Amino acid sequence: QGKYTAILTEVNGRVATITLNRPEALNALNSTLVSELIEAALGFDADPNIGAIVLTGSERAFAAGADIKEMGSLSYSDMLLGGPFPSWEGFERLRTPVIAAVSGYALGGGCELAMMCDIILAADNAKFGQPEINLGTLPGFGGSQRLPRAVGKYKAAELVLTGRQMGAEEAERSGLVSRVVPAAELLEEARKVAQTIAEKSLPALYVAKAALQAAQETPLAEGLKFERQAFAASFATEDQKEGMRAFAEKRAADFSHR
Ligand code: CAA
Numbered sequence: 001q002g003k004y005t006a007i008l009t010e011v012n013g014r015v016a017t018i019t020l021n022r023p024e025a026l027n028a029l030n031s032t033l034v035s036e037l038i039e040a041a042l043g044f045d046a047d048p049n050i051g052a053i054v055l056t057g058s059e060r061a062f063a064a065g066a067d068i069k070e071m072g073s074l075s076y077s078d079m080l081l082g083g084p085f086p087s088w089e090g091f092e093r094l095r096t097p098v099i100a101a102v103s104g105y106a107l108g109g110g111c112e113l114a115m116m117c118d119i120i121l122a123a124d125n126a127k128f129g130q131p132e133i134n135l136g137t138l139p140g141f142g143g144s145q146r147l148p149r150a151v152g153k154y155k156a157a158e159l160v161l162t163g164r165q166m167g168a169e170e171a172e173r174s175g176l177v178s179r180v181v182p183a184a185e186l187l188e189e190a191r192k193v194a195q196t197i198a199e200k201s202l203p204a205l206y207v208a209k210a211a212l213q214a215a216q217e218t219p220l221a222e223g224l225k226f227e228r229q230a231f232a233a234s235f236a237t238e239d240q241k242e243g244m245r246a247f248a249e250k251r252a253a254d255f256s257h258r
Contacts, residue, residue, distance in 0.1 A: 006033035009040050014051040014198035015191055016044040019058075026064035027057045029109045031084035033067075038090050045094045048257060051198030051205065053094070054190045055117060056101040057110075059183055062126070065108025068135065088141060092116055095206045097197050101190035102126045103183050107165070112141035115150060118209060120176060121190050122168040123183035128176060129165035149216055150176045201239030202257040 008019040018040050020027040027033070037055075044050045057063055070084050100106075100114040103123035111128045114120050122128075130143045138144060139160060148156035151174040159166060171177040181189045197205065207230045214223040234240050238258040246253035 004036045004040065006030070007036045007040060009044075011050070012191070013195070014049060015054065015194040016050045016052075017054045017056065017187075017191070018044075019056050020063055021058075023058055023060075025067065026061035026105060027110070028064050028067040028069075029085075029113065030067035030070045031086070034088075035086050038086055038088070041094055041098070042090050045096045048202060050096060051200070051202055051257075052194035053096055053098045054101055054187070054194050055098055055113075056187060056190065057103065059103045059123070059125070061104040061110070062100070062102040062106040063110030063113060064105045065110050065131070066140065088116065092142075095209060097194075097205055097209055099190050099194050099197075101186050102128075102177075103186050108132050108139065108143070109141045112139060112143040112146065115142065115146040115176075118212070119178050119193065120171075121186065121193065122171055122177040122180050123186040124168050124180055125183050126168040126171065126177070126180075127165045128159075128171050129163065130160045131163040131165070133161060134163045146216075147176075150174070199255070201237065201243065201253075201255040203237050204234060204239060204243075207234060 006020070006022050008021050010017045018037060020033065020037070022028060022030070022033055041053060044053050074083055097119070098117040099119045099121060100117035101121050102114050104125055105127050106114050107127070107129045108131055111130060130139045130147065132138050132140070144160060147159065155174055158164070166174070168177065168180045172180050211223070211227050211230055214226045218226070239255045242255060243253045
């Protein structure tokens with residue numbers, strides 16, 4: 001808690017919440033915020049008592065992008081050497097499911113950060129976009145790759161090449177967002193989804209998330225092979241036995257996360 005300056009963290013039962021907290025800059029992602037975010041997320045990921053993470057911002061902004069003032073004057077070499085940002089790899093490889101709860105602006109790096117999460121819930125005032133083209137550059141945190149996978153090549157091209165913002169309804173219609181809720185209910189809804197997930201078997205969640213990631217990253221035959229092996233392997237867990245026994249006994253499963 002006290003050790004962070006640009007984020008807030010909170011734990012409720014098996015659900016952790018990370019709140020981006022640079023209100024003066026609409027949660028622009030500067031080096032401090034990004035390293036704190038990754039450190040906190042990796043900490044929760046390593047804790048078996050955490051079954052889901054909610055990532056959110058303020059009502060006005062999830063995040064308005066990478067911090068333009070911090071990076072504006074950097075050179076090609078600066079950026080090639082890593083720029084102001086630590087690698088996102090740690091965040092992209094989290095095993096714990098992450099739900100982005102997006103209210104207000106999710107632009108540039110903010111939209112890309114939401115897309116690194118497993119589920120995106122949007123408030124009705126959410127605005128998504130990749131405006132980097134207006135700055136003479138292009139998405140740098142994965143947007144040119146994840147947005148086409150999420151919304152299709154043609155809509156992604158329109159957004160990336162024009163820099164236009166898209167509202168919550170359009171984002172839901174396009175498949176970027178799983179659900180739109182009133183802004184005042186966003187965090188509560190996101191925590192409900194996280195709570196539902198966190199009650200499941202943690203080993204099953206890890207493998208299900210890995211299979212969903214394989215769907216984005218591998219050819220179909222590879223992904224199917226991964227799934228077949230992972231499905232068989234899940235039968236080695238206590239939770240698979242408990243889950244199927246509970247079904248047969250018509251009672252709720254009591255997972256031990258083993
Ligand atoms: N970086 C740094 N500061 C930012 C910022 C950003 N990405 N976005 C907003 N801010 C700051 C503003 O400079 C302003 O600070 P001051 O009060 O000190 O001037 C403060 O946040 C509030 O912003 P505005 O006054 O601009 O608020 P607004 O309501 O008039 O406009 C906005 C909101 C449309 C989101 C506008 O702030 C904006 O266009 N922001 C930049 C969006 C953008 O271009 N994002 C992409 C960044 S590049 C990137 O992300 C690269 C990548 O892919 C990795």
